[in-house]
């Protein structure tokens with residue numbers, strides 16, 4: 001058990017588990033980042049700008065610093081929870097949940113990556129389902145958003161599969177260059193109509209207190 005409650009959160013589905021991204025798990029995941037297995041074509045938005053870094057050691061450092069920054073800047077107005085995706089006890093990627101003025105709006109965003117050798121096998125959909133369970137069931141969210149470049153078939157495919165509706169487009173940068181993105185949103189009522197009963201969670205109450213959630 002960690003002293004820091006978000007690191008004790010676990011979400012368990014029949015295919016995978018999300019574990020709070022402890023340093024021990026990050027060390028086990030680092031070889032995939034070092035080997036370039038977090039990369040993709042087309043590249044995702046600049047959210048994980050570390051993935052474009054060509055030097056493997058610098059890439060790992062930037063990746064770690066981003067996660068530690070997220071851990072160290074949690075406030076009720078802005079937070080980001082980082083999870084390591086575990087399949088058969090092995091780390092294969094990350095799934096993040098991001099809240100901005102969550103107590104007021106109840107909206108969350110997600111971000112994820114999977115090791116390139118395990119993509120297109122349904123795991124992306126499964127880990128998004130797991131994090132949506134935390135958002136809606138665990139934290140009381142009212143809406144989940146997602147955004148990905150038009151050519152990002154994996155991310156857009158996950159959103160479509162899980163019942164998100166298209167929510168316009170917006171510009172973002174991808175490796176420093178402008179790229180038009182597809183925005184998606186999943187309303188709570190749609191999630192409820194399709195909610196799964198085979199996903200379990202632990203460590204939620206202590207995590208809620210760390211995030212300063214009061215009204216939901």
Ligand SMILES: CC(C)(COP(=O)(O)OP(=O)(O)OC[C@H]1O[C@@H](n2cnc3c(N)ncnc32)[C@H](O)[C@@H]1OP(=O)(O)O)[C@@H](O)C(=O)NCCC(=O)NCCS
Pocket residue numbers: 038039040043044045111112113114115118119120121122123124125126147148149152153154155156157158161
């Ligand atoms: C986004 C990501 C996590 C999705 O994981 P995944 O395991 O590949 O996704 P899934 O296998 O669950 O596929 C989801 C849907 O997209 C489709 N899809 C996934 N990869 C595809 C591909 N290469 N070509 C065509 N369709 C694809 C699947 O067919 C599936 O649709 P379906 O269930 O209706 O058949 C993964 O692709 C990834 O790590 N990408 C790089 C990082 C990234 O871009 N992150 C998102 C930033 S916005």
